[in-house]
Amino acid sequence: MCGIVGYAGRRNALPILLDGLKRLEYRGYDSAGVAIVGSGLQVVKDKGFIANLEAQLPPLIGSTGFAHTRWATHGAPSKVNAHPHIDCTGKIALAHNGIIENYAALREKLESRGHKFVSQTDTESLVHLIESYYEGNLEEATRKALHDARGSYAILAIHADEPGKVVGARNESPLVVGVGPDENFLASDVPALLRYTDRVLYVMDREMVVITPNDVSIQDMEGKPIHRDPQRITWSLEDAEKGGFDHFMLKEIHEAPKAIHETLLGRLANLEVDGFLSQGVTSVKLVACGTSYHAALVGKYVFEEIARIPASAELASEYRYSQGPSERPLVILISQSGETADTLGAAREARRRGSKTLCISNVVGSSLTRETDKTIYTRAGIEIGVAATKTFIAQLVALYLIALKLGQDRGALGYDELDRLKDQLRSLPRAAQYVLDRADEIRNLAKKYGNARDVFYIGRHANYPVALEGALKLKEISYIHAEAYAAGELKHGPLALVTPATPVIAVAVQDPTYEKMRSNIGEVSARGSPVLAIGTEGDKELPKFVDDVFEVPNLPWVLSPVPVSVALQLFAYEVAKMHDCPIDKPRNLAKSVTVE
Amino acid sequence: MKAVILAAGEGARMGPFTASVPKVMIPVGNRPLLESTVQALVENGVRDLVLVVGYRRERIQSHFQDGKAFHARITYVTQTKQLGTAHAVAEARSHLEGPFLVLNGSNLVDGRFVEDLLGSGGKPAVLITQSERPRSYGVATVEGDRLVAITEKPVEMISNLINTGAYALDERIFEEIDRLAKDGKHDLPSAVSALAQRTPVLAIRTEGTWVDALYPWDLLRLNATALKGTHEVRSGTIEPAVTIRGRVSIGDGCVIRSGAYLQGPLSLGPGCEIGPNAVLLPSTSLGKNVRIGAHTSVANSILMDDVILGPASVVQDGVIGSGVVARAGLLAAAGAGDVQIEGEWHAVPQLGALIGEDVEIANGVSVAPGTIINERARIESGARLRGTIPSGAVVL
Numbered sequence: 001m002c003g004i005v006g007y008a009g010r011r012n013a014l015p016i017l018l019d020g021l022k023r024l025e026y027r028g029y030d031s032a033g034v035a036i037v038g039s040g041l042q043v044v045k046d047k048g049f050i051a052n053l054e055a056q057l058p059p060l061i062g063s064t065g066f067a068h069t070r071w072a073t074h075g076a077p078s079k080v081n082a083h084p085h086i087d088c089t090g091k092i093a094l095a096h097n098g099i100i101e102n103y104a105a106l107r108e109k110l111e112s113r114g115h116k117f118v119s120q121t122d123t124e125s126l127v128h129l130i131e132s133y134y135e136g137n138l139e140e141a142t143r144k145a146l147h148d149a150r151g152s153y154a155i156l157a158i159h160a161d162e163p164g165k166v167v168g169a170r171n172e173s174p175l176v177v178g179v180g181p182d183e184n185f186l187a188s189d190v191p192a193l194l195r196y197t198d199r200v201l202y203v204m205d206r207e208m209v210v211i212t213p214n215d216v217s218i219q220d221m222e223g224k225p226i227h228r229d230p231q232r233i234t235w236s237l238e239d240a241e242k243g244g245f246d247h248f249m250l251k252e253i254h255e256a257p258k259a260i261h262e263t264l265l266g267r268l269a270n271l272e273v274d275g276f277l278s279q280g281v282t283s284v285k286l287v288a289c290g291t292s293y294h295a296a297l298v299g300k301y302v303f304e305e306i307a308r309i310p311a312s313a314e315l316a317s318e319y320r321y322s323q324g325p326s327e328r329p330l331v332i333l334i335s336q337s338g339e340t341a342d343t344l345g346a347a348r349e350a351r352r353r354g355s356k357t358l359c360i361s362n363v364v365g366s367s368l369t370r371e372t373d374k375t376i377y378t379r380a381g382i383e384i385g386v387a388a389t390k391t392f393i394a395q396l397v398a399l400y401l402i403a404l405k406l407g408q409d410r411g412a413l414g415y416d417e418l419d420r421l422k423d424q425l426r427s428l429p430r431a432a433q434y435v436l437d438r439a440d441e442i443r444n445l446a447k448k449y450g451n452a453r454d455v456f457y458i459g460r461h462a463n464y465p466v467a468l469e470g471a472l473k474l475k476e477i478s479y480i481h482a483e484a485y486a487a488g489e490l491k492h493g494p495l496a497l498v499t500p501a502t503p504v505i506a507v508a509v510q511d512p513t514y515e516k517m518r519s520n521i522g523e524v525s526a527r528g529s530p531v532l533a534i535g536t537e538g539d540k541e542l543p544k545f546v547d548d549v550f551e552v553p554n555l556p557w558v559l560s561p562v563p564v565s566v567a568l569q570l571f572a573y574e575v576a577k578m579h580d581c582p583i584d585k586p587r588n589l590a591k592s593v594t595v596e
Numbered sequence: 597m598k599a600v601i602l603a604a605g606e607g608a609r610m611g612p613f614t615a616s617v618p619k620v621m622i623p624v625g626n627r628p629l630l631e632s633t634v635q636a637l638v639e640n641g642v643r644d645l646v647l648v649v650g651y652r653r654e655r656i657q658s659h660f661q662d663g664k665a666f667h668a669r670i671t672y673v674t675q676t677k678q679l680g681t682a683h684a685v686a687e688a689r690s691h692l693e694g695p696f697l698v699l700n701g702s703n704l705v706d707g708r709f710v711e712d713l714l715g716s717g718g719k720p721a722v723l724i725t726q727s728e729r730p731r732s733y734g735v736a737t738v739e740g741d742r743l744v745a746i747t748e749k750p751v752e753m754i755s756n757l758i759n760t761g762a763y764a765l766d767e768r769i770f771e772e773i774d775r776l777a778k779d780g781k782h783d784l785p786s787a788v789s790a791l792a793q794r795t796p797v798l799a800i801r802t803e804g805t806w807v808d809a810l811y812p813w814d815l816l817r818l819n820a821t822a823l824k825g826t827h828e829v830r831s832g833t834i835e836p837a838v839t840i841r842g843r844v845s846i847g848d849g850c851v852i853r854s855g856a857y858l859q860g861p862l863s864l865g866p867g868c869e870i871g872p873n874a875v876l877l878p879s880t881s882l883g884k885n886v887r888i889g890a891h892t893s894v895a896n897s898i899l900m901d902d903v904i905l906g907p908a909s910v911v912q913d914g915v916i917g918s919g920v921v922a923r924a925g926l927l928a929a930a931g932a933g934d935v936q937i938e939g940e941w942h943a944v945p946q947l948g949a950l951i952g953e954d955v956e957i958a959n960g961v962s963v964a965p966g967t968i969i970n971e972r973a974r975i976e977s978g979a980r981l982r983g984t985i986p987s988g989a990v991v992l
Contacts (some may be wrong), residue, residue, distance in 0.1 A: 243661030244653070244672035254658045261867060261884050261901075266832060266849025269869040423904055423921070426885055430902050430919035430954060436654065437616045553954075 002083070002097040004175075005192045006066035006156045006166040008211045009183025014060050017067035020185070020192035021050050024069055025585065030077035031070045035084040035093035038062025041160035043093055045082035063213075064163050066156040066186070068095035085124045087131035088116055091160040092138070094127040097188060098153035098173040106148065122151070130157060139167045139210050143223060146171075146208075152341065154203075156186055169208040174339050174367065177201040177209055177216050179230045184211040190233055191382065199230040202365055231365070247583045249385035249477070253569050254436055257429040259390040260562070262379035263397040268422055271405045274376045276358065278409040281330045283310040285355075287319045287346045288334035291388040291472065295360075295395040296334050297465035298561050302399050305462075305558050306413065306421065307406035316346040324353040332402070333359045336383065336391040338366025347371040360398045362391050376402065385584045387476045389569045392469065393432065396562055400425055424556055431553045431563040438550070439570055445548055446574030449503045449532055450478070456498065457484035457568075458524070459507035460517055466561045467507050470568030477583050478576035487513075487520035500528035505571075506546065507564055510536040511557030521545050534564050597718075599642045600688045601633055602761075603701035604650030604675040609937055611812045612952025612987065613917055615971040618651045620701040621659065623900055624815060625822025626845075626863040626881040628659060630701040632822070634666050636804075637699070639707035640714055643668045646691045647701070648684045650675040680782025681761075682773045689770060694718075698784065700761035702809070704818045709762070709804030716764045721798035722746070722788055723762040725806050732810060733758035734785045736799055743792045743799040746785040757799075759785055760806045768795065811937055812950050812968075815915055819898050820879040823861040831866075842878065853890075871907065883918065896930075897948065906959075914948035917971065922957040933966020936984055952987065 003024030007013045013036050021032060032053045033045025038061045046053050050069060068083035084093040100106070103122035106129060111117060115128040129145040130138075138159045146153075152172035158165070168175055168186045178185030178193035178200055185193050186209065190200060201216065203209050207226065209218045218226045245251035267273050284303050286296035296313040303311035314322070316333070320342060331350035335343040338361035347368060350357050357372040362380050369375040378394035404421060407413040413421070435442075449455070455474060459467030464486045471482035485494050487506070498504065504524045508517045522545065525531050531546040536554050543549050552563035576583050607619025614622070620630035637645065645668050649656050653674060663670030673688045685698055695718040699705070713723050722743055724736045735754045737744040746759050763784070772787040781787075791797055807818050826843040832850030834840075842860025846852065849866050855873040862876050865884040870876065874888045877895035882888070886899050889907035897911050900918040905911065909922060913930035928949035935942050935950075949963040952971030961975050964982035973989045975981065985991060 241662035241664070243663075243670070244647075244649070244657035251658070251661075254654050258658070264885065265867045268867070269851035270833070423887065426887060426902060426904060427919060427921065429885065433616070433918075434954070437652075439654070 002071055002095075003069045003188045003192070004066060004095045004097055004154060004156050004186070005188070006168065006186035006211070007183065008064050008164055008166045009180070009213045010063055011183065012061060013063050013065040014057070016196065017065055018050070018054060019195060020187055021067045021069055023191040023194075024188055025050055031079070031082035032068065033070075033082045033084050033095070034060065034065065034067040035086075035095070035158060036060045036062040036065035037158050037160055037163045041086070041091055041093055041158070043084050043086055045079060045084065047077055047079050047082060062163070064158060064166060066093075066095055066158065066166060068097075068156075081119045081121050083121075083123060085119060085121065085127045087127045089131060092127055092131055092134065092157060094123065094130065094155060094157045096123040096126060096153055096155045098171070099151045100126055100149050100153065101151040102149065103151075126153075126155065127157075134159075136161075138162050138165060139208060139219075139223075142167050142169060143208060143221060146221065154188060164212050166211050167208065168203065168211070170203045171205050172341065172344070172367075175203040175209070177203060177211065177218075177230075179216060182213055184213065184216050186211060194233065198233045200233055201228050201230050204370075246577070247385065247573070249387055249389060249573055249583050252383055252385050252390045253566065253573060255381065255390045256393045256432040256436070256566050259378070259380035259394040260397050260429045260432060262381070263394045264401070264425060264428075265379070267401055268425060271401070271408055273401050273405050274374065276374055276376060276402060276405060278406045281309070281356070281406065283327065283329040284312075284332060284406075285319075285329040285350075286311065286313040286332045286334065287316050287343065287350070288313075289316045289340050289342050291392050291469060292334040292336060292340075292343070292395060294465045294469040294472070295392055295399065296332070297468070298396055298462055299332070299334075299399040299403075301462035302403045302558055303406065306400070306403040307410060308412040309406055309410065316340065316342040320345045320349050324349075328353065328355045331355045331357045333357060333368060333372060334361075334395055335359070335366075335368050336362045336378075336388055336395075338363045338368035340368070344368055344371055358402075360395055362394065386586055387473055387572070387583075393562060393565060396565070397425075397428065400559070421556075424559055427555070428559060428562050431555055431559070432566045434553050435563050435566040435570065441550060442567065442570045443574045445532055445550060446571055446578055448548070449505070449530065450480070450575035450578050452501065452503050453481060454497070454502045455480055455482045456494070456502055456504045456524075456529075457482060457507075458487040458490065458504060458517075458520060459484070460487045460513040460520075461511055462558060462561055463507040463509065463511065463564060466564050466568065467505070469565060470505065470507075470572065473569055473572035474575060477572055477586050478579055478581055479586075480575065487517055490520055490523055495523060495527070498524050498527045498529050500530070502529055504529045504531045505568070506531055506533045508533045508535050508542060508546075509552060509557065509560045509564060510539065510554065511560065518542075518545055534567055536560075597642055597695060597697065597714075598644040598646060598692060599637050599697040599699060600646045600648060600685055600692070601630070601699050601701045602648050602681055602684050603630055603656055604648050604653075604678055604684055605702070606651040606678070607702065609811055610809070610815075611937060611950055611968055612970045613812055613815070613915065613950075615917075615952055615987070616652060617655050618649075618653075621652075621655050622809075622815065623881065623883055623898065624704060624809075624818040625825070626865055626883065627822075629704060629809075629818070630656065630660075631666070632704050632706070633699050633701050634660070634663075634668060636705045636707045636710045637697070638667050640710045642697065642710065642714075645670050646673055646688045647671070648673050648675050648688055650678050681784035682776065682787045683782040685765075685784060686770060686773050686777075693767065695764060695766045698763045698765060703760070704805065704807040704809075704822060705762075706805040709760075709802050709806055712800055712802040712804055713762050713764055715800060716798050718766075719764065719798060720766065720768070720788075720791060720795065721764040721800050723760045723802045723806075724757045724799050725760050725802050726756050727758040728756070730754075730756045730758050735759070738799045741798055741800070743788070743797040745789045745792065748783070748785060757801070760802065762806075763788060765791075811935075811942065812915055813935070813944050813947050815898060816896060816913060819881055820896070823863060823879040823881065826861040826863055828860075847884075865901070889924070900953070912948045913946055914950065916949075916951045917953035917955070919954040920951050920957070921955075922961070923959045925960045926957055927962040929965070931965035933964065935966045935968065
């Protein structure tokens with residue numbers, strides 16, 4: 001995925017574009033570029049972080065333009081493959097987020113008509129296509145070109161002869177308009193705009209938009225105007241500053257108690273979960289990608305335990321292409337950004353199969369919330385660190401709330417049992433804080449275990465997905481190879497890899513599998529692996545079997561994934577910090593993946 | 597003008613309430629103490645703040661972040677060793693030029709207080725006020741409107757004018773700080789006294805609010821003072837037959853069940869659930885996500901975030917830390933009590949229980965006035981408590 005930002009106004013565009021681009025750097029950063037119309041079209045681009053680009057920029061003058069930060073899908077990260085791309089005449093510049101599926105056929109056709117291509121990107125075919133249709137009006141030409149193109153995109157285009165105008169279009173990639181006085185903006189995501197305006201318009205799929213300093217016009221693919229009023233954004237850029245912490249990730253881990261409070265707020269006492277109704281729900285399927293998929297896997301155990309309802313979890317990228325059996329479960333789709341391409345595809349597939357759909361998202365008005373019947377928001381606030389932390393915790397809390405509601409409505413929970421569970425949910429912010437208050441202990445453990453080349457995580461039951469998530473965090477930000485296994489599966493293969501050089505991190509809290517877990521720990525320590533266990537406060541036995549124990553508060557097992565996850569997030573953070581990794585922007589990764 | 601706020605200290609005399617948060621983050625009137633200082637400065641147009649943090653600094657940073665939510669711009673400076681207030685100010689030196697203010701983050705102050713300090717017009721000054729217990733503070737010797745010296749905790753009565761710990765200073769103070777540091781002295785009052793020997797330092801008597809908490813029971817006085825400014829806010833769900841009198845602020849997402857009786861001033865944080873027929877009396881603050889059971893009565897108390905008080909309980913003049921869970925029938929009524937803090941005994945005429953964070957209390961426990969239950973203790977059913985219960989203890 002990539003980030004784009006566009007500007008049409010009275011001010012000099014360059015500083016505004018660069019500032020906006022930096023706010024989007026989380027979306028990708030293998031190359032960046034900028035195009036500005038002043039006296040003619042000026043384009044500068046380069047490989048690497050935005051700072052690279054900034055360092056070599058000449059002073060570009062002009063008050064219309066756009067900028068782009070790229071995360072490579074077609075064509076390696078390089079200067080020539082960086083956006084913007086320009087046409088043969090050097091008058092049209094285009095930036096694109098998404099994939100043009102039929103680019104090879106388009107390219108062949110255009111080359112046969114004499115168009116000269118310089119890059120390997122799918123995007124370049126689009127700019128030549130626009131050129132071929134251009135007759136003095138950029139939006140006309142863009143519209144015609146998009147009729148020929150197939151795929152997902154958010155694009156921005158400018159023309160040297162049409163200063164003061166930026167043309168955008170969207171299909172399955174995000175695009176928002178920022179509305180200001182005497183200036184208007186376009187961007188992939190709201191943080192790029194917040195410094196300048198809090199009034200935004202969301203562009204929908206198969207829509208085009210034209211901005212000029214005084215006008216925003218949205219139209220469909222036939223050119224018919226669409227009226228839409230701007231919305232006001234209530235959160236602000238301050239959420240996006242580090243506030244004394246070394247990294248956004250650390251700041252965001254420390255916001256876990258707040259994210260839990262906010263997600264529970266007003267929903268717990270009377271179990272009013274954003275109008276979610278459980279009538280007719282006989283089974284649940286949880287569908288997501290990445291970290292959200294790990295939340296979905298925890299959700300499976302939570303639904304079975306609390307609501308006594310059959311539940312399963314599936315990867316969105318697999319679910320989309322699987323055969324749907326005839327039963328129609330409630331499909332719960334989980335995505336922090338609400339823009340994850342595979343999860344969006346899965347939502348459409350679930351609806352096609354006739355299922356009711358519910359989504360859990362952290363971004364109000366995101367695409368997923370418009371593709372599903374109901375939405376439950378995690379209110380974790382904006383998350384900048386590429387590695388998801390507080391939003392994962394908030395997703396778990398949302399799942400607990402839904403499970404409680406289902407359990408109550410289905411009569412699976414008695415009144416007193418429900419009351420007890422509610423009190424225990426109220427204690428979750430404290431459980432997370434307990435771990436955060438012991439960050440020093442985790443720092444020391446990271447020093448001891450963080451120099452390995454490979455690390456294994458093991459867990460069982462609801463804490464198996466927590467082990468998966470712990471390993472993912474370590475991989476993502478510290479680049480240490482980490483694998484997680486359901487502890488019972490060790491002897492079916494992975495045990496062959498366990499040596500004194502491979503530390504094992506074992507989640508061994510008090511749960512129905514605690515005894516089994518202890519024998520699994522025996523299996524690895526017998527092979528000389530150092531074992532760090534995450535155990536329950538006050539467990540006197542566990543320290544006898546392992547090298548180190550980090551304690552989490554004693555909670556019912558179904559809630560234990562919350563404090564254990566916070567501990568494993570901090571552990572990954574401390575290891576990555578020790579190795580001086582670019583924690584907030586790990587290589588090759590982007591915050592939300594809007595390509596398939 | 598910039599202001600330096602000292603917020604690095606632990607506040608060991610606050611008993612169990614600083615086990616995991618610095619003193620400046622103890623909630624009073626339902627917001628951390630430090631917020632009153634930040635707000636008072638911002639009201640007076642002082643928005644560029646340097647927070648010197650140390651003990652549990654993550655708690656402060658998570659709350660205030662970069663300051664925009666408080667209309668301020670906050671820079672954090674970490675004091676790794678808590679040597680003294682002068683050392684703390686010196687740590688902020690690279691962020692300061694020209695005149696600046698220094699305030700202590702753990703006092704409850706108002707806008708008038710800062711306005712008085714700004715009255716020095718950029719000249720060096722110290723804010724002083726009258727106190728009933730001057731011997732606990734630095735006492736100011738004054739000639740006309742000029743400071744002569746500050747004497748820390750004098751044995752003999754000098755005057756009842758004490759140093760509030762709020763100063764207007766400029767770079768010249770760093771020379772004094774450096775000089776004194778060579779003698780191993782790191783406190784700011786000594787540096788200011790030394791400065792007063794060389795150049796005029798104004799002693800300004802403040803008309804504003806300045807309330808200090810030395811001991812945990814002082815928090816109740818601060819809380820009552822802070823709640824005087826409560827605005828009426830109705831939010832969340834209020835069931836029928838709830839009585840609300842006086843100024844009561846009810847946060848987002850609260851649920852107040854039938855038959856509850858709420859007498860202001862009261863402040864309820866977001867997400868609280870008040871059981872049927874519960875009684876909340878002045879001057880009480882409940883933090884976030886607090887649940888009060890049916891038929892429970894709470895008066896003149898601070899209940900911090902995530903506290904659960906079961907049904908049929910009584911809490912008077914108490915301070916209850918975050919995450920305390922008490923099942924049914926806790927009896928923690930007020931009376932005269934002797935309390936031991938850091939080895940010293942104090943006779944407190946009217947006090948209930950002081951309960952640290954995450955203490956778990958089973959059914960039917962009674963707590964004598966002035967009892968301190970330290971953090972994470974577990975009290976089993978039917979226990980009768982007095983004195984001090986150590987942290988993590990299990991009482992059968």
